[in-house]
Every structure is written in structure tokens, then in C-alpha cells.
Amino acid sequence: MIDHAASVCPPRSRVTFPKVFVLDTNVILHDANCIRKFEENDIAIPMTVLEELDRFKKGNDDIHFQARQFLRTLDNLTGDVLSDEGASLGEGLGHIRVILGGPLHSRIKNILSPEVPDHRILSSALLVLDQINDRPVILISKDTNLRMKAKAVGLVAQDYSNDKVESFDKLYSGKRRIDGVESELVDRFYTGHGTVPADENGPPIVAPIANENFIIRNGSKSVLASYTAEDNSFHRVEKTSAYGITPRNAEQAFAIRALLDDKIKLVTLAGKAGSGKTLVALAAALEQRQNYRQILLARPIVPLSNRDLGYLPGDVQAKLDPYMQPLFDNLTVIRHENQHQAAGDKIQELLDTKKLEITPLAYIRGRSLQRIFFIVDEAQNLTPHEIKTIITRAGEGTKVIFTGDIHQIDHPYLDALSNGFSYLINRMVGQPLYAHIGLEKGERSQLAEIASDLL
Structure with missing residues (x-):
């Protein structure tokens, strides 16, 4: 380990690790395997993060499990001594190392308290930024407030987005409304067993998903249906009561x-x-x-x-x-x-x-x-x-x-x-x-x- 960040990412003969990510504690508690989600980039772990993880080692909640798993993983990666080069995360991935930091960085020492762990993590990230001029340094935190503080002092900060859904528009709703179908098609759902095959004579629905639901309408006529992939058919859904509760x-x-x-x-x-x-x-x-x-x-x-x-x-x-x-x-x-x-x-x-x-x-x-x-x-x-x-x-x-x-x-x-x-x-x-x-x-x-x- 080192006193400051001078050797976090030592010079290499070829440019293969373009970014350095500094991780906040909450990212690790969210996903202990996060260090393998940054592709070929390098990772820096402030000593303050290890101090915080130590407080979460004991317990039965998920965050305690994540803390223990990460610390075991880091111990296995680093071996007996953590060299200046850092420890390799594996083929195709970057290196990881721990940085001790030091006194609060000059940008924040007069405005933020060193007693707050978040401020020491921010300071460590700024120290890394000072030592690396040709590669982006990014603080990764799920704490909105810390990200805002980092941006205010000129440091790029982002949320951990590996397991994020892209947008609300792409979040599956489980249902669709199909208007303007033929009246005879709606009638077919009310005859026989209420099943209509998803063939050329079936509802005009593009790429139905297993167990997806549909409101199929023709003017005043309508039917509720669900698609079953097993038989590639649409089945009428009735408003069935359950233990006295009617939909x-x-x-x-x-x-x-x-x-x-x-x-x-x-x-x-x-x-x-x-x-x-x-x-x-x-x-x-x-x-x-x-x-x-x-x-x-x-x-x-x-x-x-x-x-x-x-x-x-x-x-x-x-x-x-x-x-x-x-x-x-x-x-x-x-x-x-x-x-x-x-x-x-x-x-x-x-x-x-x-x-x-x-x-x-x-x-x-x-x-x-x-x-x-x-x-x-x-x-x-x-x-x-x-x-x-x-x-x-x-x-x-x-x-x-x-x-x-x-x-x-x-x-x-x-x-x-x-x-x-x-x-x-x-x-x-x-x-x-x-x-x-x-x-x-x-x-x-x-x-x-x-x-x-x-x-």
C-alpha cells in the first residue's frame, strides 16, 4: 500500500486501461462482485472504504454478506503483499489497489470535515485525479449527495449502473391494448373453451410474450386474454373471484x-x-x-x-x-x-x-x-x-x-x-x-x- 495515490495506476507501455474508478462503500455493499463489472479499467479502493466495510462484517442482512464476500475476494486477489502495480482482476480486466489517502485534499479541506467518511473518500479520489493526468478518474457512488459534492469540486461522479434498467419506457408492463380487431374475432373468445390459436386467423398481435395479457377491443365489444407460449394460443381471462375478492x-x-x-x-x-x-x-x-x-x-x-x-x-x-x-x-x-x-x-x-x-x-x-x-x-x-x-x-x-x-x-x-x-x-x-x-x-x-x- 502507499501513503497517497502516486502509484495507483503506474505508467504502462501501451494504453489498455483508459479509466480509473474510485469506489464508494455503498457500491460494494450493493454488489460485492462490482469490481469485475468495469471491464479493462482500473479500480481504486480508498482505505476509508475498508474501514467502513469492517463495521458491516457481522450480521445476517444482505449488506453484511456483501461486505464479507468483498473482503474475502480482495484478500484472495492481493496475496501476501499488495505491490505498486496493484492486483490483477483477471484476464481482460484491469488492476485493483487500496489507497491510504492522507489529509483532506486542498480543494475541500477548508469546507468539509475530515471526520465524515464520505469526505475522506472524496479526498482520496481527488488525490488520484492529481496524480493521473492522461486518464479519466471517476468516483462511483450510489449516494446522490456525495456525487453532487464531487461534481462541485470538479470530479466526475457517476452512479453504479451495471444492474440498472435503461428507462421506464423499456420496463415491461405485462399487458397491451389491441384496438380495431374484427368483431368475429372477439366473438371467437366467447365460444368453445375461450381459446384462439396465435395463427394467421388469430388476433393481430406482433411477437406476444409468454403470459403477456391483452385487452382486445372492437368498438363496444372487448375481451381479456392471456397468451400461453406452451400451446401458442390466447386464452380468455374471466374476472374470477379469489377468497371473496372480486377484481x-x-x-x-x-x-x-x-x-x-x-x-x-x-x-x-x-x-x-x-x-x-x-x-x-x-x-x-x-x-x-x-x-x-x-x-x-x-x-x-x-x-x-x-x-x-x-x-x-x-x-x-x-x-x-x-x-x-x-x-x-x-x-x-x-x-x-x-x-x-x-x-x-x-x-x-x-x-x-x-x-x-x-x-x-x-x-x-x-x-x-x-x-x-x-x-x-x-x-x-x-x-x-x-x-x-x-x-x-x-x-x-x-x-x-x-x-x-x-x-x-x-x-x-x-x-x-x-x-x-x-x-x-x-x-x-x-x-x-x-x-x-x-x-x-x-x-x-x-x-x-x-x-x-x-x-
């Missing part, structure tokens, strides 16, 4: 169809507050309770102001109740929608016997998910790695449902395009066992709908 719009009807289909093992429901995504998922789970060993409802916990749950008063259950209450609220709605007292009693029985369990997402780790109907609420607050961890735990007979609103993100280092929910939707499109529905209309109340649209 109020086409999107909810599509959602319930996917939730009740045993062949679809992964479903994502995206929509604004009050669109009914969690409600229909829970209703479908209760409708199929006999087919599963357990119904699990989970939510990620993003504490207020990034403070740990330990700051809240009371025992563990008291700390968790505020986060789990929205799920209990949906159960209350289902109780009220069912006219018979027996339905409400059944829900309470399921809760008492743990057949229906509401739990924080962190408590799911280590559990065996066999024949589980698993609903993960507020999935927009999960990272791509957390999403992957959850899905890869699914055993035989398990169905996984993610619900979320990509416009209401509480996680400090995620946004609408970089969260795991958007990433999952983008990557799973076209898989036969996957279905996605975007719920657009709020059904909670007229007031809630107006507030969601205007405020």
Missing part, C-alpha cells in the same frame, strides 16, 4: 389469473398505492391454501433515517409491528369482503397455527421454502442481489410473488431504475413460468386515487 378492473383480473395458475411460479405485481396488488396476492394465497404447506407474507425493513430497529422501544414484536401492520390491514379487508363469519375465523385459525405467517424478510434467511406461497411486499426496497437470494431459495412446489411500487422507494441507495424489483421484471420477461402485471388504477378510494395522481 375491479382488467389488471386485477389478469393478476388473479396469474396468481391462481399453478404453472406460473413467479409473479410480480407493480402498481401505485391502493391499486390492490398486495390484496389480490393475499386473497389468491388464501384461495389456494390447501395446495401449499404454508403462506408466508414478508416485507423488507427499511428503518426510519437509516437507524437500526434497536433504537425503537419495546421487545422484538413491538419493534416489528409498525412494519407489518399494512399486511394485517389487507387481511382485515378480506375479512370484511367475506360475508360469512366462518371466513374470518378461518383466517385467524391460519394465523394461530402458523399456516399463515407474517414476518420480516430478514427472518426468512435459512428457512427451507418447500410448497410455500411466498408473498414479498414492498419489493422495490430490495437490491438485485436480495431478489436473487430470495428466489433461489424456492423449493419444489413453491410460488413466489413480489409486489411493489417503483415510485415509492425508501432505501437510501436505490432508485426507480436500480432497485431489485425493476431489475427482476426486466430480466424475467419471456420466461414461461413468470408473469408480470402493472396495476395502474387505484381502487382504495376516490380520495386515495386523486391523492396518488395529483400530490
Whole structure:
């Protein structure tokens, strides 16, 4: 290691590593394998980042896993001694090294406090910039505030975008509206088994995607249909009720169809507050309770102001109740929608016997998910790695449902395009066992709908 940044990227006889990326701690906690995502460019890790990672080594959350994995990877790469050349990241990749930094850089020492880790990371990046005149130096951080500070002092700063969705326009909606079809074609969906092959006589739909949904219209005539890749056909979708919950719009009807289909093992429901995504998922789970060993409802916990749950008063259950209450609220709605007292009693029985369990997402780790109907609420607050961890735990007979609103993100280092929910939707499109529905209309109340649209 070195005192400053003089040897971060020593001169080479040929120009093959055009950029130097200085990584912030939050990038590593987001993706421990990020150092292999910068192609042939070099990477610099400020010592302050290692100090911060040391605080995250112990724990069971995803960020603790990422910290431990990165530190083990870095240790294996560097060997016994880290030379001036740095450690190679592998064939076709650049080099990585750790920089100690020093006193705050002259550009910021009179305006920023050295006690703040972000300021020391910024200073290290500026030191690298001073020593390298012929190659771009870029600070990579998921912290918007740090990026703004870096730009203010003349340093290029960017978000980590390796797992970002390109744009909202390219985010799969799960449905299309087809207007102006022939009247006879719409009628065909209401005869026989409600199936129309996707041949030359079928709906004029270009490149349908597995489990994609369609609103097919001819003037006042219309039909809801879903495409199945297995038989290359469109199937009529009826507004089927689930445990007393009747769909109020086409999107909810599509959602319930996917939730009740045993062949679809992964479903994502995206929509604004009050669109009914969690409600229909829970209703479908209760409708199929006999087919599963357990119904699990989970939510990620993003504490207020990034403070740990330990700051809240009371025992563990008291700390968790505020986060789990929205799920209990949906159960209350289902109780009220069912006219018979027996339905409400059944829900309470399921809760008492743990057949229906509401739990924080962190408590799911280590559990065996066999024949589980698993609903993960507020999935927009999960990272791509957390999403992957959850899905890869699914055993035989398990169905996984993610619900979320990509416009209401509480996680400090995620946004609408970089969260795991958007990433999952983008990557799973076209898989036969996957279905996605975007719920657009709020059904909670007229007031809630107006507030969601205007405020």
C-alpha cells in the first residue's frame, strides 16, 4: 500500500486501461462482485472504504454478506503483499489497489470535515485525479449527495449502473391494448373453451410474450386474454373471484389469473398505492391454501433515517409491528369482503397455527421454502442481489410473488431504475413460468386515487 495515490495506476507501455474508478462503500455493499463489472479499467479502493466495510462484517442482512464476500475476494486477489502495480482482476480486466489517502485534499479541506467518511473518500479520489493526468478518474457512488459534492469540486461522479434498467419506457408492463380487431374475432373468445390459436386467423398481435395479457377491443365489444407460449394460443381471462375478492378492473383480473395458475411460479405485481396488488396476492394465497404447506407474507425493513430497529422501544414484536401492520390491514379487508363469519375465523385459525405467517424478510434467511406461497411486499426496497437470494431459495412446489411500487422507494441507495424489483421484471420477461402485471388504477378510494395522481 502507499501513503497517497502516486502509484495507483503506474505508467504502462501501451494504453489498455483508459479509466480509473474510485469506489464508494455503498457500491460494494450493493454488489460485492462490482469490481469485475468495469471491464479493462482500473479500480481504486480508498482505505476509508475498508474501514467502513469492517463495521458491516457481522450480521445476517444482505449488506453484511456483501461486505464479507468483498473482503474475502480482495484478500484472495492481493496475496501476501499488495505491490505498486496493484492486483490483477483477471484476464481482460484491469488492476485493483487500496489507497491510504492522507489529509483532506486542498480543494475541500477548508469546507468539509475530515471526520465524515464520505469526505475522506472524496479526498482520496481527488488525490488520484492529481496524480493521473492522461486518464479519466471517476468516483462511483450510489449516494446522490456525495456525487453532487464531487461534481462541485470538479470530479466526475457517476452512479453504479451495471444492474440498472435503461428507462421506464423499456420496463415491461405485462399487458397491451389491441384496438380495431374484427368483431368475429372477439366473438371467437366467447365460444368453445375461450381459446384462439396465435395463427394467421388469430388476433393481430406482433411477437406476444409468454403470459403477456391483452385487452382486445372492437368498438363496444372487448375481451381479456392471456397468451400461453406452451400451446401458442390466447386464452380468455374471466374476472374470477379469489377468497371473496372480486377484481375491479382488467389488471386485477389478469393478476388473479396469474396468481391462481399453478404453472406460473413467479409473479410480480407493480402498481401505485391502493391499486390492490398486495390484496389480490393475499386473497389468491388464501384461495389456494390447501395446495401449499404454508403462506408466508414478508416485507423488507427499511428503518426510519437509516437507524437500526434497536433504537425503537419495546421487545422484538413491538419493534416489528409498525412494519407489518399494512399486511394485517389487507387481511382485515378480506375479512370484511367475506360475508360469512366462518371466513374470518378461518383466517385467524391460519394465523394461530402458523399456516399463515407474517414476518420480516430478514427472518426468512435459512428457512427451507418447500410448497410455500411466498408473498414479498414492498419489493422495490430490495437490491438485485436480495431478489436473487430470495428466489433461489424456492423449493419444489413453491410460488413466489413480489409486489411493489417503483415510485415509492425508501432505501437510501436505490432508485426507480436500480432497485431489485425493476431489475427482476426486466430480466424475467419471456420466461414461461413468470408473469408480470402493472396495476395502474387505484381502487382504495376516490380520495386515495386523486391523492396518488395529483400530490
